[in-house]
Amino acid sequence: MRSRREFLATSLAAAGAAALPRSAGAQTKTMTVVHESSFIKQFDDFFVKTLAPEYQKLTGIKMNYEPVSVGGMLTRLTTMAETKSGPEITATGLNWAHLFDNSLVDVTDVAGEIGKKLGGWHDIIHDISVVKGKWKALPWGNIGQLEVYRTDWFKEAGVNKFPDNWEDLLAAGRLLKKKGHPFGFELGHGFGDNHGWLYPLLWSYGGREVDKDGKTVLIDSSETAAAVDFCRKFYKETMFEDVLGWTDVNNNKAFFGEQISCTNNASSILVVGKRDFPDIAKVTDHALNPQGPKGRFHLLNSQNHSIMTYASDVKAAKDFLRWLYDDKQLSRWLVSADAYYAPFLHAYDNHPMWNSEPRYMPFKESLKTTRPHTWPGPQNHAASESVAKYVLVDMFAKACRGDSTKDVIATAASQLKQIYKAK
């Protein structure tokens, strides 16, 4: 009988001890930056092994680096914003500055200083970073989505220069598929490599998802129909069925498995190739997305830093970002990433990092023609909903599997009208 009381007393004491709060220091001694793990390991390593110790030596503040698995950053940020706890500084991407506007600190002053020092920001970044006239995110670079192709197989097929427009790429793809080297462009539910070429394809044919007002759905147009018809032909004549179910890892695997001769991807294929598949890397190159009847486009995929409003010392967080975006730090950090991130600051337009590997140059060039998802529509919650529901991707994918152009556009239009609450 006595043992029951003893058991209870011990259990309660243990539970109480576990629940005791840890004492918190009054002065900022540490801060945490959360990032999605970079495909370029040196980039993460440079922060942990070089930048953080340097900052600690300078200010006494220990900077922790919390990596989140690829594709998991939005979920982490959602948790942080909803629970109002976690790292003080966060990586943001796409239109997240707009989504999490209420949870992010106004960094207009810091953005202004950085812009002034480093030649000014590229115009396109304002759509993403500035919310209601206030900067909520400080971009450090764009992960471009471009054409990645096998130079040896293209030459074998008699294509010595990468085609400049979609029709010529289709013609090249026909030849390559006949030679057993099909193309592989993702049409499934990944998070980047699908939108990476399908939005540019739509735009290059003149199609638009929604107008600037964010209420007028424009998808049902002859321009969209032309893009859909081209995509179906492009899929049938240059690819194979698997691409319909691909997520973002598949095209990388297929490229290194020597199954495909061309895809749309970031420069990570070449970076990984140089490390693990040197023979393939030697015959790999990049090109801008082909142009269509209405121009050439690329998808904006900016990587930014933002400060959470719950941060106990916003000034300390801003000071850190001022230091980080100083050329002395930013320049070295960008170099460590092997030009994987194309910076949005004009001072870096001719940075030496672009000289180390000429095959990365198209990523710099692509900045001039990048547009955010759902452009020209506003970067609001509805835009996120459209992307998360894969409206555009599924419109093209359904056409490729055999549905009629009219049907797939009608379905997409109906979904978009619901999402944008259009009349």
Place this chain on the structure above:
Amino acid sequence: MAVGPATVARPATRAGRAFSRRSLFEREGVFSWVMLAPGVLFLLAFVAYPFFYGIFLSFQDRRVASAGTFVGLANFVTLAHDAVFWQVTRNTFIYTIVATLLKMVGGLAMALVMNQAFRGRNLVRAFFLLPFIVPTVLSTVAWMWILDPTFSVVNWTLRNTGLMTQNFSWLGNATLAMWSIIVVNTWRGLPFYGITLLAGLQTISPDLYEAAAIDGASITQRFWYITMPVLKPILIIVTMFSVIFTFSDFQLPYVLTHGGPANATHLFATYAFDIGMSAGVLGMGAAVALAMLPALALLIVALTLYLRRE
């Protein structure tokens, strides 16, 4: 010797308080509640609170990191007009029904085999449990490679045995993708059925089978008139759990197909996640997740009533 009631009922005041505190925990009713309290609190915090908060969210237009506004049933009305939601509903029912049937039949067969006496039986039983033990995300990544168009061992085998000349697109073709995730779910869930039914089989006395055999009952008759009546309640309970797990499956389709191609394998859980977490429309995401509730509640009530009647 007569003991006056006052001796027991009125001890010294100080000793009385100590006695009361001590005796409080000696009472089964009090002690059992004290012991249950951590479990109940855990359930309240991690099951009841999210559940009721989910219901609360589903009646709101609630965007991530923003205040919500009450919209009544508007989210459900929107879903009723969403073609993808109905495709997701159809997918979830097909996935659950087919996978559960396969697991039921396969699990029963597995249990019957494992109930036989043979050499290495314990080792075989341990191996059969592997799919259930390995973390789902890990085993699903292995399946990604198995079904991969370039490196698929299935395609390689079929090609090298001359059974086909071209690769099957296991995850790219809408029909094959659904079958693929059903097969993987069945593979993962079989041991749950097998081991639970095996436990039931072991409660059946061999004398019953011997007596039936002496009376001339065939194997089929012994199965239907001895095995099945004993297994039926267990089968119902296992099926109930299996349906719940399969209906709300997330990891497997999310890792293998992320709902693609063109929503062909999108289930309630993956669609709710995409809307709630990726799009940040928390109210609508909660409404999609809650859409699972009526079907599951009906099933649980029906099976529970059936069990009570039995």
